[in-house]
Amino acid sequence: MFKKTIIAGLVASALSPALASAADSPHTITGNVGIYSQYIFRGLTQTNSDPAVQGGFDYSHSSGLYAGTWLSNVSWLTDAVAYNSSSLEWDYYAGFKGTFGKSDFGYDVGLLQYYYPGKVATGFIKADTLEIYGALTWKWLSAKYSHSMNNKTFGVADSRGTYYLDLSANYPVTDKLTLTAHWGKQKFDGGSAATITCTAGALTGNNNDVCGSYEDWKIGASYALPQGFTLGGYFSGTDMTALQKAFYTNPANAGSRFLGKDTFTVYLSKAF
16 A cells, blocks of 8 residues: 555656646647537528537637637538538638736737638639638627628628628626627628629629628527536527528529528537
C-alpha cells in the first residue's frame, strides 16, 4: 500500500506541471456538434425543412484572436435548380474580439467565407460568398453588421455591397435557461431592370433589391443539460412582399416550396 501511495504521488507530481501549463495556456480549442430538425439561415430553410447535422471547431487566443470552421448539410441550391449537385455548406472564419476596458461592452470584427462545393447548373453562378463583419455587444445584447465583399452574394449576380443587419438578445433567465430573440434585415444591392420580374427559384434575379431584400425574426429558448449538451427550440419567419416570396419559392419542378415560411425548429447540441 505504501509503495502504491508513493507511485501515485510521483505520477500526480509529474502531471501537475503539465496540467497547470494546459490550464494557463493562452490557446483554446473547442468543438461543437448538433442535430437540428431543419437548418434555418437568416429566416430561410436551407434543407427544405428536412433535418440537418452541423458541427465545427474553434481556436481562440487570450489576445482576442480567433479562427474556426463549421459545416452543415444543405439542399437549397439543388432545390432551386441552381446547382446540379450540392449538399454541403462549409464556412471558415477568423477575427478579433474583446471588451472596451473593464466594461460590459464588447466588439467583434472578422471575415467569414461561405463555401458551397458542387456543380453549378447552366445559367447560374457559384453561391460562394465572402463577408466582412463587425459587432457591438452589451451583456446579453448584440448588434452585428455583415457586408458582402464579392459580386455573387449567395448566387445572386451583380450584388456587391449587399449587407445583413442582425439584432439579437440572449437573456439568461437562470444558469441553465436562456431566452433568445432576433430581428434581421437582408438588403441586396445591385441589379436593375426596366421590368421587374422575380422568378421563382431564379437566384440570378434581375432586380436584387426588390426581389431579394427582406426581414426575418426568431424567438426561442435553450436549456443547458449535463455533459455539455443543450436542448433548444425556436420559432422563426420572414416579412416579404409577394415579389420576394416568389423569388424565395422553389420552381414548380422542385416542389414550389416557400423557403421563408413561419416555422418551428428544435435541436440538440453538444460542446466539447
